[in-house]
Amino acid sequence: MTAVGRPSGGGYPRGVATLSAVTRPHLLTAIAEYDDRGKEAFIGVYGLQPSTTEELVHEGRSYDAAVVVGVAHRYATGRVATSDELGKQADGVAALLRKHGFEVTPPQGAARTPARVTKPRATAPRTPRATTPRVSRSSADERPPVICPTCFTQLPATGTCDNCA
Structure with a gap:
């Protein structure tokens, strides 16, 4: 052990997600990626x-709270917090x-409200622009x-x- 109580291997042991590193900007970035x-x-x-225990509600939309926090942890530390790690933290996600000022609610039964059909965001009108056709990629081939x-x-x-550096 080092003087500050951390293992000398550099970082925290596996199985422990340090949620203290996650800030509101990390969470908003994860929410934006979820929307995209x-x-x-x-x-x-x-x-x-x-x-199955909690939903994050932001701007009228519902999100899977644990998944958003797990990915926000990636933006904060470089490593996605796994579902097992987040599950070990009693009420840590909520x-x-x-x-950080977000609303957390229990899921709405078996028929959860999809994130895209609730209240739409108010945005400025888009101007038409020339677009190139999008190439569909499998999410399994994509690395974060x-x-x-x-x-x-x-x-x-x-x-x-x-x-x-």
């Missing part, structure tokens, strides 16, 4: 188990979300980018942050 990908693809990319835990920018292929 859609629920099934978002859960599939990260291999997390959907939560407490974290409430601490590695993020610097200090400055939260995407790391280059070398794995060393150009800003923090």
